[in-house]
Amino acid sequence: MLGLVFAAIALFGGSARLDVNLLLFLRPLCMIAIGVLLVLPITAPARQMRAPTLLLALLALAIAVQLVPLPPSIWTSLPGHERYAEAALAAGLDQPWRPISLTPWRTWNSLLTLLPAIALLMSLRGISYRQEPRVIYGFLAFLAISLVLGVFQVGGVIDGPPLPYRFFAEDSVVGFFANRNHAAAVLATGFPVLRMWSLAHGKSKLPSSRRRLIAMVSALVLLVMIVVTGSRTGIVVGFASLAASLAMSPLEELGAGMRKSHAKWLRILVIAVPTLVVALLVLFGKALSIDRFVGDDLLAEKRLTFLPVLLDIIRDFLPFGSGFGSFDPVFRSYEPDWGLSRKYFNNAHNDLIELVLTGGIPALLVLLGFVGWIGWRIWRSWKNVPSGETISTRAGAIMAGSLMLASLTDYPLRTPLAGAVLVFATYLMSRPMPSHRSSTEKSR
Template sequence: MAALTGSWRETIDFYVFMFFFAICALGGGTAFANVPSLLYVRPFAVLCLTAFLLTPRQIDWTAIRMPALLLAALILLMIVQLVPLPPGIWTALPGRSAYSGLAEIMGVDQPWRPLSLTPDLTMNALVSLIVPAAVIAGFAKMRQDQRQATVILLIVLCCASAAIGIIQFAGGKDSALYLYQRTYPGFPVGLLSNRNHQAVLLSLVFPALRVWTLMPAADRGWMRNRRWIALALGVMIVPVVLATGSRAGTALMVAGIAAAFLFFPDTRGEATALTGARRYLARAALPLLAALLIVLTFLFGRAASIERLVALSAIDNDQRFQFAPTVLRIIRETFPAGTGFGSFDPVFRQYEPDAILISSFFNHAHNELLELIIMAGLPGMLVLAAFLWWWGARIVAAWRTTTPATRTMRLGVVVTGTILLASLVDYTIRPPLIAAVFTLGCCWAAQRAYQRD
């Protein structure tokens, strides 16, 4: 692999980058803040970030300027939420009356308190940003060919998660390969603890495989073999996504397959073995094969996601819809100050009406847009608006022209867009592994349109 050639000064950052993603894969598959694996994921993130800053190669700031600035804005916002405020200012903030009254009941003076209602959880959210910071720093230190090779890294992650998921599915609910205590036993969750997160991760593999087949190859034979390998991997992953039981993941998988053929044309102008009608027939055969796999998986009773999709009761009993009025009420009563990053769970329990109490817990809004408004208020919306403005500009830049460099730009837009769509019905971006993949997608999208392969 060309990305691994060169002196240690030119390759050390790439090796550290791969090592860091391996650590995220092994212990960063859950969104819960109290899992033991974070005791090594976050320290290794600090070590890798330090290594990136100390290695000899200079940082290419032009490659990561906007992702770094947006991350810095998020960090600053969390720090501001931790700064103690005078009682006169704090008690005037919306949504604080229930807390300020406690001091009056106890007969003590109002203390200085931070904007965040849960400063410990906000500090945890701040510390969690060390993962995207390490990804951004590592990406900025690598050569251009090494950055393109990270496409293969995403493919390996997805295929490894799918393979582990297959073994979990075959082993049943008591499989020893479930990595987390809070998980979905009996479902192929792979490297993650949540079946929805697994389905979203696997849906990213289809455009990534397409980009991989379009990368330069040493000879025509390997280029042809690479296409067959990509087809085999895609065929393997389709039933795994269906078996997760994730409705949103299944829809995103279909969108990912469509994006792979619509957004990444072959512009190399090389002659192929198939011409004319045969070429169009071959292109049509791939989507038809995917459709056939979906039908067969459903007929054999392994497509849990389709079964949940057609079951109206699954939608009627979905907590996302049941609790939406309460979530909107929290927004009305705490906007524009917000309640602090990481505070959704305890704040929701304060507002949760007795009529919707259930034995399970609702620890996230399952809509990152609404949860961001709750936690960060108007400042969080401004940071999100800045990101969406930049992301839209990258879409225009990626589709303005078609060059080898724009393929990774488009892949970055597709990867981030897929995770953003999933975050409208879940908390997909919160596990460190998904956060690292999302940040990698942002770095791909930030690339310049005209760069040498």
């Protein structure tokens, strides 16, 4: 069931737009999966994912509350709603009972957007310890297929994503996605998973030295693909994820079982080779991400020039927000004349800002709860000696951090596929860790 759910999300969930026809396949499939998973017994769950489940339920509640109809006396007094009440008054219309959301149908869509995450979370709860390696291999296989698609897109064999998205980044490496920024952010989550797999003592039939070699080569290919996507955010997130992944465990692991001189050169090559490859890509004009960093005027980006306008909207609608999914029509009512162009601003390109703008304080509290849970898990992992549990937690935290960092300049987590990867990251972080004392005794 887990494999079927993730495959459906990968095939049909690569776009963040709400008018994608592929959602007509994905959401019913997720509903069916949820129904089946409610019936199937969970005998030996590998992880007690109580915190992620609670946080996802609170997010759903924060969205659902915005759909509750309110009497006119309350609705017209909500912050930010005055101008819409005045419009109805000027038109001579009576005020009916209305919800907090200014665009209820878009908020309903936001609620349904959680279906893939719910289906995947329920699937992962039923995974036993014996099945964990299969889940890791499944995610690595997904990354491998994404890389193959990227190579085909670079070579011109495939024009755009494998499925017919109406809007997508042309002449870019997008993999399963319609947006190169989202594709690059998900590729960046591959570094911690590869590092975790290379450190999986006794959990693979491959010798540890061969695992490390495969992981290093795969990480290099990932890095090259991120650089050629054309995503400026992706290259920053990619290098940050790579550096954090190397810091997951002491680098001495890379040279275990080798001569000291050979191990020293290996550690040098781990840093030098990616740098050399990126330099060669720049030299031969293939580093589109870096070219866009150098050639584009970052200060003229709409996501920066519109920042004061977005802060004004947040101030007007606090503490309840304008309604999940309402950013596009609400922003158009605030958009200044100097900002008008042939390109429309469909999202804030900063999900922290958009979350507060549309979801208000309740949505912000859910986000802070999630960040706090990640911080607590990281603290627990560093308090214990390195083990399979602590390495898994660190890998999941780096994955989640990469996606959230990318969300500061874009909106990858609004795609069902990137959201599924975040759920997988919480799965890695949810493994119970032994106490400090038991870990020390075990290491002896």
